[in-house]
Amino acid sequence: VTDLGRWPIFSILDAELLSAVKKICVFGSSGNEAIFVTKDDDVYAFGSNCSNCLGLGKLYITVFEPRKIDSLCQKNIVDLAFGSGPHVIAVTKVFLLYEIAKTFVILCVCVRESLKKQQNKTRTFCDHESSYANFYLVLAVGSISLHSEADVFAWGQNNCGQVGTGSTANQPTPRKITATIGSMKVTISIACGQTSSMALMDNGEVYGWGYNGNGQLGIGNNVNQPNPSRVGSLTSVIITQVVCGYAHTLALSDEGIMYSWGANSYGQLGTGNKANMVSPAVVVNHGERYVEVAASHYSHISSALSQTGKVYMWGQCRGQSITEPRHIRLPSTDDAFASFSAPPISWRIYNVDLIKGSRIAEAVASSFDNPENSDIKFVVENKEIHVHKAILKLRCEHFQSMFHTCWDEASKESIEITQYSYKVYRAFLKFLYTDDVDLDPEDAIGLLDLSNAYCEDILKLKCEAIIRQGISVENVAMLYAAAIKFGAKQLEEFCFRFALNHMTAVTQTEALHELDDQVLKDFIVKASQAGAFKN
Secondary structure (H helix, E strand, C coil), rough: CCHHCCHHHHCCHHHHHCCCCCEEEECCCCCEEEEEEECCCCEHHHHHHHHHHCCCCCCCCCCEEEEEEHHHCCCCEEEEEECCCCCCCEEEEEEEEECHHHHHHCCCCCECCCCCCCCCCCCCCCCCCCCEEECCCCCCEEEEEECCCCCEEEEECCCCCCCCCCCCCCCCEEECCCCCCCCCCCCEEECCCCCCEEEEECCCCEEEEECCCCCCCCCCCCCCCEEEEEEEHHHHEEEEEEEEEECCCEEEECCCCCCECCCCCCCCCCCCCCCCCCEEEEEECCCCEEEEEECCCCEEEEEEECCCCCCEEEEECCCCEEEEEEEECCCCCHHHHHHHCCCCCCCCCCCCCCCCCHHHHHHHHHCCCCCCCEEEEEEEECCCEEHHHHHHHHHHHHHHHCCCCCCHHHHHEEEEECCCHHHHHHHHHHHHHCCCCCCCCHHHHHHHHHHHHCCHHHHHHHHHHHHHHCCCCHHHHHHHHHHHHHHCCCHHHHHHHHHHHHHHHCCCHHHHHHHHHHHHHHHHHHHHHHCCCCC
């Protein structure tokens, strides 16, 4: 559970209000301004209130005690983002976009007239002083937005072409970006640096526009681009996430490889040196596969999360220049920004994980596999796992039935398990105590089998997530077959899409040739329908 106290500004809140916080957005030149949403759907703001960015009216003063933003309360805010003015954009679940502008807007104003069609899932980011919104993904970068059809709209300051309209004239109202990208859809994400913009298309291609003096667009030169320009050197790579720092860009591929380009004065590219890059370079990986990358236009720090749950950071970290990813003992990339970024801001809206009674949870977790107080043990591969009947019955319907008086196991003090490996069964029992799964993707297949047999749907989803992180060209066919066997529909679709994106390499793997005949035939038909074999 992330400690909100890692952001210094939240250390001034009283315990009662702090316990009610559900979502937070921390911004400002010193990380000294914040807006948060409570579990009761009230929206509060506090901090230095530079340019009246807190949306509290004509105060022009620092607000140390959190005050409600009345126009946003009970609106079901799903995302918040900030620009460098600073200004703030908020998105509601009912598809309204609110803007608290840099200077001219004192109270929250609804931005809707130029964006008539809207959809149901929204997300917001703010970076430079132009803006984008997307009503599948809403990203405010000054003010940017994505349409329900995944079209891109932009408005705001445009001195470097960051609005992407083909000129450098400021754009006062949302305008659709059509040049270069044409009818392509941006269904993945938009990210923005201080004066540059990046878009990730649904086919994995990356486009950039705006200021390019440090090579942050990744197009091989330092020329500003008023229209979207494709990052050509990533043609053979399927990108799944793009984020922007002040003047650098990070991208993550579907194979867990990080790429970076742009400014590198503080080592924020993670390449082991401080040389700027005008084209994507592979980030030092220390043998890790990454599942998330993080950056913010407010700082020169980068962070990433690996598939093993390790958090790394590099760049300008508390005044030090770190030129390659360094492991830090923090639970998330959000914590990395709260602890090491200058200023200590949130790189995205942070959803607080509210776990009540954490001391009880810790006590239960610490009692797992403790022979001193257990009342039953499982023997797997001649190794013992000590647990408690009461906890197992509370957490799992399978054990509720097993320990019923009509079962032989109900009176036993030791039960032998032969269907699963020790590593898999221990991970399953530990999950019942902690809600966490600590297994490599290869072993998670066995746990997926177990979760399917024991009807543990939550565990099944966790296994699918772990397996997705370990997918490669060599094993995707085998994992695709396993997903079908265990009824893991989301994993099946993920494996299919991965194989489709890497079809030439996958067709040459031994795993594909070893597929069951019917599974292979169905895969070929499905791939053909998806256009894999078109000339």
